[in-house]
Amino acid sequence: MNDSPHGTLVVGPSWVGDMVLAQSLFMQLKKDAPGTPIDVLAPAWAAPLTARMPEVCSAITLAVGHGELKLATRFRLGRQLRANQYGRAIVLPNSLKSALVPFWADIPRRTGYRGEWRYGLLNDVRSLDKARLPTTVSRFVALGLAPDQPPPDPLPTPRLRIDETMRLQALSRLNIPKPTKPILVLCPGAEYGPAKRWPADYFGAVARHQYNVGWEVWLFGSAKDEAITAEVQKAAGVPCLDLAGKTQLEDAVDLMSLASAVISNDSGLMHIAAALDRPLVAVYGSSDPGFTPPMSTRARIERLGLSCSPCFKRECPFGHYNCLVELRPERVIAALNQLDIAA
Numbered sequence: 443m444n445d446s447p448h449g450t451l452v453v454g455p456s457w458v459g460d461m462v463l464a465q466s467l468f469m470q471l472k473k474d475a476p477g478t479p480i481d482v483l484a485p486a487w488a489a490p491l492t493a494r495m496p497e498v499c500s501a502i503t504l505a506v507g508h509g510e511l512k513l514a515t516r517f518r519l520g521r522q523l524r525a526n527q528y529g530r531a532i533v534l535p536n537s538l539k540s541a542l543v544p545f546w547a548d549i550p551r552r553t554g555y556r557g558e559w560r561y562g563l564l565n566d567v568r569s570l571d572k573a574r575l576p577t578t579v580s581r582f583v584a585l586g587l588a589p590d591q592p593p594p595d596p597l598p599t600p601r602l603r604i605d606e607t608m609r610l611q612a613l614s615r616l617n618i619p620k621p622t623k624p625i626l627v628l629c630p631g632a633e634y635g636p637a638k639r640w641p642a643d644y645f646g647a648v649a650r651h652q653y654n655v656g657w658e659v660w661l662f663g664s665a666k667d668e669a670i671t672a673e674v675q676k677a678a679g680v681p682c683l684d685l686a687g688k689t690q691l692e693d694a695v696d697l698m699s700l701a702s703a704v705i706s707n708d709s710g711l712m713h714i715a716a717a718l719d720r721p722l723v724a725v726y727g728s729s730d731p732g733f734t735p736p737m738s739t740r741a742r743i744e745r746l747g748l749s750c751s752p753c754f755k756r757e758c759p760f761g762h763y764n765c766l767v768e769l770r771p772e773r774v775i776a777a778l779n780q781l782d783i784a785a
Contacts, residue, residue, distance in 0.1 A: 448529035449499070451544060454484035454492075455534050456508055458691070458710025459734065460578060461488050462600050462717050464534060466737070467582040468497035469598035474586070481526070483543060490692035491714075494602040504543070511539055520546025532585050533564065553585050578734050599737050600717040602695060609696040616688060618697075624783070626652045627660050627698055627715070629706035630674050631667030631686070635756025637728035638707050640766050640774075642670055646677025647771035648705060648778070653680040657702070661686055662694055662711055703783055705774060708734065716741055721781035723774055727766040728753050742777045744769060 450471060455461055461484065468480055479499040482492050486505070492498040504519065506512040520543040531544035533554035541563035544552045553566040561567065568589060575581045575593070583593045613620060630645045632638035649659045659678070661671040663686035671686040689697065695714055698704065703721040706712035708729045715722045716736035724736045726745035730752040735743065745751070751765040758765075 448527045449479040449481060451502075451523070451526070451528045451531045451547070451549060452480060452482050453531065453533040453535065453540050453544065454482045454488055456485065458487075458491070459708075459713035460534070461491050462602070462710070462713040463579040463734070463737065464582055465495050465497065465600040465602075465717065466579045466598040467532070467534075467586050468495060469600075470583050470586045470594070472497045473598070478529075481528075487691060490690070490695060491602070493692075494604070494695060495600075496603055513542070516542045517546050519543050523547040523549075534582055534585070538563065555581070555585070576732060579737060597737075600713070601719065602699075602714065602717045604696060604699045604718070608692070609699060612689075612693045612696040616685070616693065616697075618683065621658060621700060624657045624702035625660055625700055626657050626778075627662055627701040627704045627706075627720075628674060628682075629662045629704065629709060629711040629715070630670050631663040631711075632707040632709040633664070633666065634709075634729075637753070637755050637758050637763065637766075638709065638726075639670070640707055640725045640727070640769065642673035643677040644769075644771045644774070645674045645705070646679070648775055649674060649678035649682055650680050651771075651775055652778075653678070653682075658683065660697070660701070662689070662698065663687070703778060703781055705778065712736055721783050723777045723781065725766070725769065725774065727751065727763070727769075728755050728758070730754070740782055742781060744774055744777050 483502045489501045492501040528549045530551045531549040536557035538558040545563045555570045659682040661684045665687035667686045704715040705723045716738035722741040731743045
């Protein structure tokens with residue numbers, strides 16, 4: 443239970459999807475202590491997400507790259523944060539380095555799971571019972587509760603806040619006419635690796651089908667996904683608005699909120715779509731929807747559940763990617779047609 447009158451510092455995760463899921467923790471903290479401010483320490487890319495989470499008071503940028511130690515930078519930041527006089531820190535990552543700033547900030551109560559020799563850096567060390575806490579989001583929420591307190595059922599559901607003015611500005615900035623047709627958003631990338639990416643020509647087949655029934659098709663992704671979205675566009679053979687590499691994260695959030703439906707691999711964009719309450723088909727290959735499911739009642743999960751999956755590998759250890767290749771476009775189109783799109 444959050445009983446600090448001086449605020450809580452949450453050290454956020456390093457992946458987009460996990461940062462979305464962390465909102466469930468923020469919501470729980472606010473429910474338990476409405477007047478206690480929550481600050482989030484995270485990489486700079488996370489600020490557009492936390493800005494859309496009404497529970498978060500401010501985002502504090504950790505100016506280090508993914509996996510970098512940079513002890514001096516962390517030490518200086520910890521010393522600076524002493525002035526905030528936080529009563530509590532919750533450290534979501536399991537690494538040693540993620541616990542350094544709260545320690546150097548002299549935050550009296552520092553909570554996190556046991557891992558990487560963090561004794562001393564953390565003084566409220568929790569043992570992770572994976573059977574009791576099977577999902578990432580339940581593990582996050584549990585850190586905001588007493589050690590023996592079970593997470594609520596159901597868990598708080600992430601919900602990103604959208605500002606209509608910012609959404610219109612994103613359309614204008616990217617020279618996108620205000621939509622007049624239903625929009626299908628496709629997210630064919632997955633930074634983790636190819637074992638989480640449904641084939642580009644399958645995405646193309648779905649794009650072609652929806653275009654032919656009168657929808658617009660928008661392709662989302664980072665600059666790293668440009669080659670994949672180009673493949674989808676080529677396979678579709680119909681006009682698609684390719685936004686890969688053309689949007690910042692805040693633009694992607696605002697524009698995705700316009701989607702009539704989303705089809706996505708298990709990725710950060712999938713969790714954003716769920717947190718925007720968009721009708722969603724989530725395609726799973728090497729990962730496990732029981733561990734990182736989309737937090738939405740409007741989502742349908744499509745996976746084959748082969749004997750070799752989930753393997754959690756970046757690349758298929760057998761080289762065949764059957765967990766994705768054998769999941770045909772017709773099945774995903776059928777799932778799309780079963781979504782509650784009109785609601």
